[in-house]
Amino acid sequence: MTLQEALNQYNDWKFRLSAYEMALSIINIDRLTVAPSDGAAYRDERTAFLSGELFSIQTDPQILPVLKQLKDSPAVDADLRREASLYFKETTKLTCIPKEEFVAFRKASDASYDAWMEAREKNDYAVFEPHLLGMIEWQKKLFGYRNDSRDVYDQMLDEYEPGTDRVFYDSFFTKLRERIVPLIQKVVQSEPIDTSFLKQSFPVELQKKWTETVLLPYLGFDRGWGYQNETEHPFTSWTCENDCRTTTRYEEQNLISSIFSTIHEVGHAWYEHNISSRYDGSILSSGVSSGMHESQSRLCENYLGRTLPFWKALYPSLQETFPEQLRSVSLEQFVRAVNASFPSAVRTEADELTYPLHIMIRYEIERGLFDGTLSAEHLDETWNRMYRELLGVEVKNAKEGILQDVHWSDGSFGYFPTYALGSAFAAQFMHKMRQEIAVDHFLERREYTSVMAWLRKNIHTYGARYDAPGIMKLAAGEEFDPGYYLDYLETKYSRLYYLESSV
Numbered sequence: 001m002t003l004q005e006a007l008n009q010y011n012d013w014k015f016r017l018s019a020y021e022m023a024l025s026i027i028n029i030d031r032l033t034v035a036p037s038d039g040a041a042y043r044d045e046r047t048a049f050l051s052g053e054l055f056s057i058q059t060d061p062q063i064l065p066v067l068k069q070l071k072d073s074p075a076v077d078a079d080l081r082r083e084a085s086l087y088f089k090e091t092t093k094l095t096c097i098p099k100e101e102f103v104a105f106r107k108a109s110d111a112s113y114d115a116w117m118e119a120r121e122k123n124d125y126a127v128f129e130p131h132l133l134g135m136i137e138w139q140k141k142l143f144g145y146r147n148d149s150r151d152v153y154d155q156m157l158d159e160y161e162p163g164t165d166r167v168f169y170d171s172f173f174t175k176l177r178e179r180i181v182p183l184i185q186k187v188v189q190s191e192p193i194d195t196s197f198l199k200q201s202f203p204v205e206l207q208k209k210w211t212e213t214v215l216l217p218y219l220g221f222d223r224g225w226g227y228q229n230e231t232e233h234p235f236t237s238w239t240c241e242n243d244c245r246t247t248t249r250y251e252e253q254n255l256i257s258s259i260f261s262t263i264h265e266v267g268h269a270w271y272e273h274n275i276s277s278r279y280d281g282s283i284l285s286s287g288v289s290s291g292m293h294e295s296q297s298r299l300c301e302n303y304l305g306r307t308l309p310f311w312k313a314l315y316p317s318l319q320e321t322f323p324e325q326l327r328s329v330s331l332e333q334f335v336r337a338v339n340a341s342f343p344s345a346v347r348t349e350a351d352e353l354t355y356p357l358h359i360m361i362r363y364e365i366e367r368g369l370f371d372g373t374l375s376a377e378h379l380d381e382t383w384n385r386m387y388r389e390l391l392g393v394e395v396k397n398a399k400e401g402i403l404q405d406v407h408w409s410d411g412s413f414g415y416f417p418t419y420a421l422g423s424a425f426a427a428q429f430m431h432k433m434r435q436e437i438a439v440d441h442f443l444e445r446r447e448y449t450s451v452m453a454w455l456r457k458n459i460h461t462y463g464a465r466y467d468a469p470g471i472m473k474l475a476a477g478e479e480f481d482p483g484y485y486l487d488y489l490e491t492k493y494s495r496l497y498y499l500e501s502s503v
């Protein structure tokens with residue numbers, strides 16, 4: 001095949017792929033936000049059909065040789081070679097699994113999800129246990145088709161964060177544990193920060209109005225390219241640079257839950273929005289890895305959104321919206337409260353300091369499940385013991401313990417560690433950003449988009465053009481170093497809790 005023929009075939013394939021992906025993405029957003037529930041059966045059948053069509057396009061037997069030709073051809077420019085090689089990798093993963101095996105896995109994973117839901121309702125881990133075991137066996141089987149000599153769990157870690165494996169994460173988490181555990185102990189022994197005023201009644205309509213008229217405009221989340229909706233579990237979804245959707249959830253008794261989830265999700269949206277438009281419609285027009293994506297949302301949520309300059313700009317209007325509740329709360333008290341640290345049993349409610357330990361527990365369990373040192377049997381007891389030892393928390397029940405996260409129910413092992421990695425990436429980016437631009441000045445002066453402009457130029461614009469270590473080098477000028485993250489946590493929490501200087 002001539003290069004031109006290969007390119008024509010490739011472009012046509014890529015366009016069809018992106019059209020189906022867009023349709024399915026919009027249908028999914030609609031399903032999770034506003035779609036009437038009674039229409040589910042009609043929609044689900046047709047969505048399944050569209051997914052099948054998409055799978056057929058993805059695994060089109062004629063495309064692999066085309067992708068191979070493009071990725072290996074020196075006559076093709078570097079952008080396109082990277083694009084073709086990523087598609088080649090993805091397509092190979094899908095085509096190596098016999099279709100009937102793939103269908104059987106989907107069925108097993110649906111059943112496992114249902115069992116997880118039932119187990120949560122009954123607050124009984126035993127209902128989910130055989131399915132967890134099943135998902136582990138399934139993943140071993142599916143990864144076995146890949147003809148990859150690496151350990152299955154290493155392959156799964158690499159799946160979400162290319163280039164990582166157990167050696168990488170063992171070293172990462174050891175460094176975290178050495179410095180975070182003693183810091184938490186000091187915080188726990190110090191005078192607790194008052195957060196009670198955040199748990200009063202804050203009418204949802206008022207929260208929503210403030211978010212839509214003050215917060216979203218401050219964040220530069222423009223209706224020209226983005227839209228925020230409501231869901232049970234907040235998420236971000238996108239089809240191209242100019243169509244990014246976020247969701248949030250308002251809770252009457254918790255003022256800051258929707259605020260920080262909004263800042264977080266809009267951070268994901270900014271990443272997608274800022275990717276160079278020349279990658280639109282291709283595999284390069286997406287964040288490069290789970291850790292990198294999470295680094296951008298966490299940078300916005302924690303490293304920008306929990307600072308004094310950020311709230312100098314926004315707190316007066318929040319106070320005006322809730323005069324009764326916040327009249328006697330000063331700006332400084334509010335900022336201290338949104339940063340307070342309390343070891344808890346639930347990951348999604350954890351503060352910045354204790355969060356990485358929740359992830360460490362999950363990593364150690366996953367690692368043990370795959371290398372055979374842990375068994376799924378009575379895993380809830382292991383879980384509870386680790387929470388007691390590492391966080392000093394007594395887990396009350398399985399729902400707040402081992403059943404709290406959805407990830408294992410569909411076999412997504414290896415995903416959790418990227419959350420902690422994202423926070424650590426963010427610290428290093430932030431360090432560099434502060435050397436180059438006056439971040440606090442921009443936040444205080446409502447110039448959030450100027451901060452986003454730094455992220456666009458140094459990180460976002462590349463999309464998946466380079467891998468995560470490559471982007472770290474380009475943006476920070478050096479290799480990833482978790483020391484920045486640990487320095488940040490130590491400095492921040494020592495100041496916040498007036499600890500004897502440990503830094």
Ligand code: ZN
Pocket residue numbers: 264268294297
């Ligand atoms: Zn996120």
